Amino acid sequence: MSLLAVEGITVRFGGLVALSDVSLTVAEGTIHGLIGPNGAGKSTLFNVVSRFVQPAAGQVLFDGRELLRLPPHAVGGLGIARTFQNVLLCQRLTVLDNVLTGLHRSLPVSFWGAALRLPAAMRAEEHARARALEALEWVGLRPWAHRRVSELPFGAQKRVELARALVSRPRLLLLDEPAAGLAEGDRRQMAALIARLQRELGTTVVMVEHDLGLVMDLCQEVTVLDFGRVIAQGPPAAVRRDPTVIAAYIGREAGAAGGPDGTLGGQDRGEQACSS
Numbered sequence: 486m487s488l489l490a491v492e493g494i495t496v497r498f499g500g501l502v503a504l505s506d507v508s509l510t511v512a513e514g515t516i517h518g519l520i521g522p523n524g525a526g527k528s529t530l531f532n533v534v535s536r537f538v539q540p541a542a543g544q545v546l547f548d549g550r551e552l553l554r555l556p557p558h559a560v561g562g563l564g565i566a567r568t569f570q571n572v573l574l575c576q577r578l579t580v581l582d583n584v585l586t587g588l589h590r591s592l593p594v595s596f597w598g599a600a601l602r603l604p605a606a607m608r609a610e611e612h613a614r615a616r617a618l619e620a621l622e623w624v625g626l627r628p629w630a631h632r633r634v635s636e637l638p639f640g641a642q643k644r645v646e647l648a649r650a651l652v653s654r655p656r657l658l659l660l661d662e663p664a665a666g667l668a669e670g671d672r673r674q675m676a677a678l679i680a681r682l683q684r685e686l687g688t689t690v691v692m693v694e695h696d697l698g699l700v701m702d703l704c705q706e707v708t709v710l711d712f713g714r715v716i717a718q719g720p721p722a723a724v725r726r727d728p729t730v731i732a733a734y735i736g737r738e739a740g741a742a743g744g745p746d747g748t749l750g751g752q753d754r755g756e757q758a759c760s761s
């Protein structure tokens with residue numbers, strides 16, 4: 486059964502059609518890759534699902550509920566969390582405080598309850614701290630909990646972002662380029678964490694990623710966008726050999742795609758972008 490169903494989504498920014506009649510379904514418990522050349526519309530689709538962008542047409546069903554009828558702030562409460570393409574953490578705060586921001590909408594604490602340090606508010610805060618520390622343990626950063634984010638190397642900061650998304654225990658996690666900018670060791674660590682998310686927590690993941698090796702290794706299903714349209718969908722092995730997909734990558738940046746067997750492996754521009 487599909488946890489997420491995107492149906493006929495169209496997004497326009499002025500005269501630019503960023504998404505045109507885009508549909509895809511994501512089965513519960515799977516890792517779904519969303520790939521495509523730069524400007525294809527991948528982040529815009531994430532922004533629609535997380536309610537940052539209102540589409541001109543279409544609907545988004547999450548566990549059968551129409552998301553676009555709900556106010557944007559309700560999305561987190563339904564069990565959807567996301568990370569961002571660029572690390573969006575407060576560098577001056579501690580790692581723990583950053584992770585706690587992933588819970589602020591679900592804490593049942595009133596302003597006065599917190600200000601007056603009422604017992605119920607204190608219990609809720611303790612519970613939130615325990616959850617945040619658990620999320621940090623999960624990504625291997627528990628010992629860094631009380632350090633400022635600015636003290637952590639970039640690869641660790643990406644894992645803080647992951648912990649902040651995980652702390653609310655989402656059913657659906659949207660990962661926007663989780664491996665972007667990571668050195669090889671950090672990339673392997675991130676890949677292992679995403680695989681564990683699926684295996685141990687049963688989290689459904691949709692992942693935008695230019696690192697096609699990672700997508701092919703982790704995803705059970707892949708959707709390819711180009712110029713705002715879906716040009717291919719299916720298991721990774723089939724998608725990587727799809728002539729339309731290969732042409733889209735080659736056409737948008739001559740010479741950037743195509744392994745020796747005519748697949749997308751090896752020299753795709755995403756891998757170039759990650760190593761730069």
Ligand SMILES: Nc1ncnc2c1ncn2[C@@H]1O[C@H](COP(=O)(O)OP(=O)(O)OP(=O)(O)O)[C@@H](O)[C@H]1O
Nearest residue numbers: 498501503521522523524525526527528529530570
């Ligand atoms: N807020 C906005 N206002 C105007 N145009 C936008 C806006 N957001 C995105 N776009 C445009 O919509 C198109 C799709 O952008 P989007 O960021 O979704 O692509 P992408 O596939 O995520 O690209 P990348 O891989 O480079 O991150 C691009 O042409 C982009 O310039």
